[in-house]
Amino acid sequence: GAGVSQSPSNKVTEKGKDVELRCDPISGHTALYWYRQRLGQGLEFLIYFQGNSAPDKSGLPSDRFSAERTGESVSTLTIQRTQQEDSAVYLCASSFHRGGYGYTFGSGTRLTVV
């Protein structure tokens, strides 16, 4: 597609359940980023994939968070044993380049943990 696609757009889950969020980047974009945006806050970097290199996981807030990417295509962000503080919008972005240049963001997944 023409843009970055994220699914689901909304997810309500019970505390303690696992959730999986999906990101389809723009075709040909080698770099892929996940961010978390809490209500009224800026974006918080979570993880970065560049091509087939091992991901930079330095931003993951806890070991309950993990992410995978198959080659230069789809990525999934998994949150295990969800907590209420995980409630946020999870945004994915992709770009041709390393660095912060030319990001295109998806519309995000709004996660609500009840």
Add this chain to the structure above:
Amino acid sequence: QQQVKQSPQSLIVQKGGISIINCAYENTAFDYFPWYQQFPGKGPALLIAIRPDVSEKKEGRFTISFNKSAKQFSLHIMDSQPGDSATYFCAASFPDGADGLTFGKGTHLIIQP
């Protein structure tokens, strides 16, 4: 500490006026400074960006002013329109991009007709 501080948190401007949003950064290794515009329910969209070797960049009604010595940069929106009402984020990144973009906390801009 990687940090970008943004102000004001919210801003109300009359239609036709100039909207000004300011950001300050701490790490001189940052080499790319974009501004993003976000509408409710949407992801942020790149508005305009600048590198530290340039003091000003203009695209239409949007201008970035960059002060390297003060470690500050600002977004000016000329002839502000109601359609400019959105949340604006400044950001900064390192050359290799491995830590992604470091974002400010955002400015909620309202343009009154």
